Amino acid sequence: xxVRYGILCVTGSHTxxxxxxxxxxxxxxxxxxxxxxxxxxxxxxxxLNERLARRLNIPYIPDLDKALGNKNVNVVCSxxxxxxxxxxxxxxxxxxxxxxxxxxxxxxxxxxxxxxxAVQKGRVKSHMFSFISQPWAREAKRLLEAKRLGxxxxxxxxxxxxxxRNGTAKLGTRRREEFPPQRHQLIEAKxxxxxxxxxxxxxxxxxxxxxxxxxYCVTGNYFFQEHQKHNVEDFGIIMATMDDxxxxxxxxxxYGWTSHPAGGTNRVVLVGSAxxxxxxxNRPRLEVYTDETPWTPPNTHKEDPMGFWQSxxxxxxxxxxxxxxxxxxxxxxxxxxFLDRLDANRDSEINVAEAALSTEVLVAAYRSASRREVVTLxxxx
Amino acid sequence: xxxxxxxxPMIPLANxxxxxxxxxxxxxxxxxxxxxxQYHAILxxxxxxxxxxxxxxxARDWLGQPLERVLAQGSAARRHISxxxxxxxxxxxxxxxxxxxxxxxxxxxxxxxxxxVIYHDAGDSTLWDEAFTSDDAPPERDLVTLIERAIxxxxxxxxxxxxxxxxxx
Numbered sequence: 001x002x003v004r005y006g007i008l009c010v011t012g013s014h015t016x017x018x019x020x021x022x023x024x025x026x027x028x029x030x031x032x033x034x035x036x037x038x039x040x041x042x043x044x045x046x047x048l049n050e051r052l053a054r055r056l057n058i059p060y061i062p063d064l065d066k067a068l069g070n071k072n073v074n075v076v077c078s079x080x081x082x083x084x085x086x087x088x089x090x091x092x093x094x095x096x097x098x099x100x101x102x103x104x105x106x107x108x109x110x111x112x113x114x115x116x117x118a119v120q121k122g123r124v125k126s127h128m129f130s131f132i133s134q135p136w137a138r139e140a141k142r143l144l145e146a147k148r149l150g151x152x153x154x155x156x157x158x159x160x161x162x163x164x165r166n167g168t169a170k171l172g173t174r175r176r177e178e179f180p181p182q183r184h185q186l187i188e189a190k191x192x193x194x195x196x197x198x199x200x201x202x203x204x205x206x207x208x209x210x211x212x213x214x215x216y217c218v219t220g221n222y223f224f225q226e227h228q229k230h231n232v233e234d235f236g237i238i239m240a241t242m243d244d245x246x247x248x249x250x251x252x253x254x255y256g257w258t259s260h261p262a263g264g265t266n267r268v269v270l271v272g273s274a275x276x277x278x279x280x281x282n283r284p285r286l287e288v289y290t291d292e293t294p295w296t297p298p299n300t301h302k303e304d305p306m307g308f309w310q311s312x313x314x315x316x317x318x319x320x321x322x323x324x325x326x327x328x329x330x331x332x333x334x335x336x337x338f339l340d341r342l343d344a345n346r347d348s349e350i351n352v353a354e355a356a357l358s359t360e361v362l363v364a365a366y367r368s369a370s371r372r373e374v375v376t377l378x379x380x381x
Numbered sequence: 382x383x384x385x386x387x388x389x390p391m392i393p394l395a396n397x398x399x400x401x402x403x404x405x406x407x408x409x410x411x412x413x414x415x416x417x418x419q420y421h422a423i424l425x426x427x428x429x430x431x432x433x434x435x436x437x438x439x440a441r442d443w444l445g446q447p448l449e450r451v452l453a454q455g456s457a458a459r460r461h462i463s464x465x466x467x468x469x470x471x472x473x474x475x476x477x478x479x480x481x482x483x484x485x486x487x488x489x490x491x492x493x494x495x496x497x498v499i500y501h502d503a504g505d506s507t508l509w510d511e512a513f514t515s516d517d518a519p520p521e522r523d524l525v526t527l528i529e530r531a532i533x534x535x536x537x538x539x540x541x542x543x544x545x546x547x548x549x550x
Contacts, residue, residue, distance in 0.1 A: 150481075153455075153459055153460065153461045153481065154454075154455065154461045154463065154477075154479070156417075156419060156463070156475075156477060158417065158491065160493075166495060166496060167411055167495050167496045169495065171412050171414065171470065171472075171495060172470045173470060173471060174467075174469075174470060174471030175471055216452050216465065216537065218465070218467060218471075218473050220414065220415075220471050220472075220473065221471075222414040222415065222472075222493070222495055223414075223495055235414075235415065237415070237465060237473050237475060239452055239454060239463065239465045239475070241454065245459070247454040247455050247459075247461060247463055249454075249463050249465070249475050249477070251415070251417060251475070251491075255493055255498065256496075256497075258497065259493070259497055259498045260498065265491065265500075269419065269489070271461055271479050271481065272481065273460070273481055274481070274482065275481075275482060276421070276479065276481065276482065276483045372537065373536075373537070374452070374535070374536060374537070
């Protein structure tokens with residue numbers, strides 16, 4: 001198979017680039033060209049970038065603009081931190097590179113609008129990482145489109161990540177949400193409603209094709225002192241409506257290593273007038289019980305106490321949880337999905353225009369949580 | 382995505398609730414912070430809100446905090462109502478009644494504590510809501526009134542509405 005796509009990676013270790021770059025590298029249609037970042041990143045970030053470049057055996061180019069000048073680059077895979085990812089993606093679109101972007105798209109609505117405009121102007125294709133390439137998601141969409149459920153009445157979705165040492169947050173006080181949220185990603189904590197909630201928000205829009213109309217949200221600090229210390233939530237509940245009064249509830253967050261037999265709850269209930277469909281990413285499964293040493297959480301990595309990154313978890317010898325053995329259809333990688341779309345000269349189903357709709361829901365959710373009121377969409381520009 | 386059909390003896394719903402309460406009392410979950418409680422039941426008229434009120438009371442008792450606010454979505458006509466419940470101290474619950482065909486009369490429950498979680502899948506038992514239909518166990522009047530008000534308004538409703546500012550400008 002011919003190599004058709006040169007991939008430029010933006011940011012390195014201690015981001016999801018560790019996984020995304022590996023997925024591109026494994027695809028015979030691709031060649032990793034280099035790893036880069038903005039010229040003025042701090043020393044820690046530069047060291048982490050250089051570390052992943054070494055592991056991938058590609059050069060590190062410490063100047064994004066210079067790297068974008070390489071004519072062999074067709075696709076940029078960016079995992080820049082939330083506060084920098086908008087301007088970086090715009091710059092890449094201006095350089096006429098296709099965009100493969102980490103989730104969530106950007107933290108602010110203006111950044112989302114700017115990015116959508118830049119992608120349109122640059123006439124490039126784009127994609128935000130999501131669940132849509134998973135076989136269970138594809139099957140749910142097929143059943144919905146076949147009208148098997150009758151009239152769709154409601155959707156209830158939970159995405160909880162089973163990572164981190166829970167039980168350390170101080171309880172008893174309602175979280176007071178700030179708006180706009182200032183920081184989304186720190187070494188010790190992320191805004192988990194954004195980080196986890198973007199998956200069901202994006203999935204539900206993709207499944208239904210409907211517009212979001214209202215959003216109400218409550219955020220909480222239920223589990224981790226790290227999140228509480230940095231004033232970012234570890235949990236969020238959204239109650240929303242879409243076109244035609246479709247009712248939606250979403251639970252999302254991070255609830256601790258030992259709170260689930262596998263990686264965490266990932267479940268969507270589609271309530272129809274004729275049938276109810278339950279999509280559970282952890283089914284079908286075998287349940288396996290043996291006399292092996294029971295699974296225990298890894299030691300806490302001081303550079304990654306919540307277990308965000310592959311490399312840090314390898315360093316603390318994270319073991320796979322052995323009890324549930326999921327045997328659903330084999331999943332295509334999200335990177336392969338985007339490459340298939342490029343091969344077909346088609347945009348992703350989760351291009352930046354679609355991903356920006358999720359940004360709007362998340363912005364509305366934080367505004368709602370801050371004001372304790374229902375927020376109507378679309379938001380005023 | 383999968384449908385499962387299990388055959389179980391009918392178990393009174395109260396037994397299920399008691400089992401959850403017993404587990405909570407063991408402190409294995411730490412402090413409960415979130416409940417998602419979802420049930421299918423073919424109900425009509427006042428029975429819909431009555432059961433929502435009783436389920437709200439169950440969630441409140443599990444969380445051990447007084448209810449402060451409710452936001453409701455849906456209607457009896459749509460055969461679907463969800464309540465987002467906010468309790469003192471910031472703990473929350475989502476209670477959902479689904480009046481269409483489901484996987485029997487089971488309850489989907491996720492009850493999250495700060496040290497652990499209880500999961501119950503609707504397919505794991507067939508629950509008979511004996512206690513909820515018994516005449517000697519009426520719902521709490523305040524909760525019925527609050528839920529009816531929340532369904533009507535579509536806004537977050539406090540347990541006690543703010544007093545009217547009649548005649549003052």
